[in-house]
Each structure stands twice: as structure tokens, then as C-alpha cells.
Amino acid sequence: MNLSEAPKKEIDVVLQDCGWRQTKQRVVLLKSIFDGKDKHFSINQMNEILKENRSYFSLTTLYENLNTLVGKGYLKQITVDKQSFYDTNTTDHIHVFNQEENQIYDYKDCVELHKDLPIPACLALLEEYSLVINIKKK
Ligand SMILES: [Zn+2]
Structure with a gap:
């Protein structure tokens, strides 16, 4: 999935599916995660990327949002060494x-x-x- 250049409509579908109100932050989150590349990241790594994109989440909120994306099947969660990583390739x-x-x-x-x-x-x-x-x- 590539949302980085996606029309607003396509992003709205994901936001609605997750039961999220549209906020600028969440749009940045979705665009940062789903940029069309297969990506593995930890919550801290995503937090850094978001900061670079001038979007600030508390770790709790970020964790909840990532969990929702996992629950909706947009992301896969991999636990290793007591840490969680997220994968945009859900196969x-x-x-x-x-x-x-x-x-x-x-x-x-x-x-x-x-x-x-x-x-x-x-x-x-x-x-x-x-x-x-x-x-x-x-
Ligand atoms: Zn993978």
C-alpha cells in the first residue's frame, strides 16, 4: 500500500476503517508508514521518523494507533526479544x-x-x- 502520494479519498478509507477522526498527525502517520516500501520498524524508530516529519505522538498514542493498524490487518506485528516490530508486508x-x-x-x-x-x-x-x-x- 502506498499512501504517500495517495488521493485524500484513499487515506479517508483507512481512517474510517480504523474508526479514526481525521487529524493532520494521523495522516502524517499513515503516509510515513505506508510509503510503498516494505518496511520493518519498532515503535521508537517510527517515533523518530514522525519527529523528522514534524508530527508528535506520545508513545502510548502511537502504540494504540499501531495496534489498531495491526488489528485491521494493515500491519503485521512481530515480537522478538520482548520487543515489538511492525511490518508493512502482512504476508x-x-x-x-x-x-x-x-x-x-x-x-x-x-x-x-x-x-x-x-x-x-x-x-x-x-x-x-x-x-x-x-x-x-x-
Ligand atoms: Zn518482513
Whole structure:
């Protein structure tokens, strides 16, 4: 979903679906999250992006808004290491958690891992991929 250049009508659909009144802040939030790219972020990372876009949320409000987007199926929540990350790609796929960077990535994008860390073939048979691979340098 790309809302960054979307007509107001399209943004209104999401706002209504979430039961939100239209505020400038929420429009900035939606445009910051759904800019057409697959994105993984934590609540703190999104808070930083919003600040750069001159939109200020309390962490509680931001958390509630992200939860609503998860509940409505616009975002997927991935919990790893007692932290929540959000993914704009809501299809089932495997994630790699890089402990040093404190960031998750899609397994398919971690090309250098493919040769060292083959994913067991049996996983392809699972419908729900909730696997997170935790990597840390020795
Ligand atoms: Zn992902």
C-alpha cells in the first residue's frame, strides 16, 4: 500500500476503517508508514521518523494507533526479544533478527545468510511463518 502520494479519498478509507477522526498527525502517520516500501520498524524508530516529519505522538498514542493498524490487518506485528516490530508486508514470511543492530530483516533479503544458514525445507510446508532467526556475532 502506498499512501504517500495517495488521493485524500484513499487515506479517508483507512481512517474510517480504523474508526479514526481525521487529524493532520494521523495522516502524517499513515503516509510515513505506508510509503510503498516494505518496511520493518519498532515503535521508537517510527517515533523518530514522525519527529523528522514534524508530527508528535506520545508513545502510548502511537502504540494504540499501531495496534489498531495491526488489528485491521494493515500491519503485521512481530515480537522478538520482548520487543515489538511492525511490518508493512502482512504476508507470512521468515524474519531474521540482528541482535547487534536491534533490527529485523526479511530472510529473503539476507543473501549472505542463505549459504550458511539454509532454512529447513519442512518450513516451506508451514502455513504460518513465525520463525525469527536471531543472529549475533561471536
Ligand atoms: Zn518482513
